[in-house]
Amino acid sequence: MIHDIFSKRQRRQRGDIPDVFQYETIPPDLKNQLVMLIEQTLGHSDSPNSFMNFQVYSRILGALAKEWARPDLLPNRFERRPEGLLFDAFLNEPDVERSLDVIELAFQCANREANNVEYYAGHDGRSHVDFCIEELNSRFKEHGVGYSFVNDEIIRVDSQVMHSEVVKPVIHYLSVPGFEGAQEEFFTAHDHYRHGFYKEALTEANKAFESTMKVICDQKGWVYKKSDSAKKLIMICIENGLFPEYYQSHLASLSNLLDSSVPAIRNNEGSHGQGGAVKTVEPHIVSYTLHMAASAILLLVNSANSMNAG
Template sequence: MCFKVIQKHIARKNSYRVYTIRQIEPAHAVTELNERFKEHGVGYQFESGEIIRVDSRFLHAEAVKPTLALLRDKDFEGANEEFLKAHEHYRHGRYKECLVEALKAFESTMKTICTLRDWPTSPTDTAKNLIATCMSNGLFPAYFDSQFSSIRSLLENGIPTLRNKNGGHGQGTSPFAVPEYLARYTLNLTATTILFLVEAHQATK
């Protein structure tokens, strides 16, 4: 209600300022509110006089929440920690670190599945090697055979490629910034991929 008053009444007059501990313009007050929401992972923003969600309701309900529920299993403790770290980095605007933790969560999920099924892996295995192990040992149903190459390509060229090209290697002489939309896309892609892997694991035990 305070910010509705600020936006609808004070901001229109242009001659008023908001007085807190320090003097601040109405537009800057709204910006600071939204930054604080983001920093603390509230998931809402004040826009056009209303409090709205900044994430996709559908993606959150169908991908992120189910993934977090599955990763709460003690067997996936490592992947869960990394996935939560990726979200924390995203909330604080550390988008390169977000990509790195997203890939770690993806790889840890596959390593856990391989360990639970006694499939041999190496501590140095990359995402590509882990995907190959999961596929060669029949993690996915037999009727996926015709789509084998498509599924493999999707998994290999999704999260690992995003991380390698944007957050996983040296940036050279010129610093580059990972945009927020790319970090958000990577988080959503990681959630759906982990959900796919764990549900496939549970369905073929």
């Protein structure tokens, strides 16, 4: 639980609360809060379920030891509190991405144990884990750190409004059976973006956009070719009445906008040969493209759902 204590209210009144996200550091205070939160979420080795707690923390340490090439993180079988080893590694890790590795793995494990009645004996594990994830994301926001744990992954958040109004609804809609491919591509785009692989992020954003239209066409029985471009798929959707007819002129402009924003940026920046000079795709261009892709996907899915309801 996050408490709205006096010092926090005073900082808000002075305007000391960050209103712009940063991605380069995880403040020490936030790290200390997250250590307590992870222990609250997963428990500790002195609990009644100490053996299962030991296994979960050992699993996290084992994954980090392999991926970071850090054999010193392998938990000793005589280690009574492997969480101590994990928390020390987390608190002393200067790299933001590696710190996020710890957070992601910890909450992924929590999600996997949430429905285990033995692990969370006497408690509603799913509600407990969801509550802790909500606190995690609130802590990120409180400290102005632009990341969020959503659908079992850490993603980068550039705009809180866009994230709340566009990205989160898209994630919800793409969790529906049939959209698994588009969902995977959407998350891969965000993962590439978080790690600075901007060209790859643009390519995956376009894939998610095109995949969403293909799924809708499949669901509606609309004929298309697997090789159809985004522009062709948009026109197929319009011709089959996915959008209201009285919006035709507006949607023609929208079609051009989508065609020039999502696919064309990918084509121009991400997928063609770059010649003798190395091309740099600016982060703000990638952010814009991801949000455009998310907005377009949201429009498509909402329109399809509207047709079904009608």
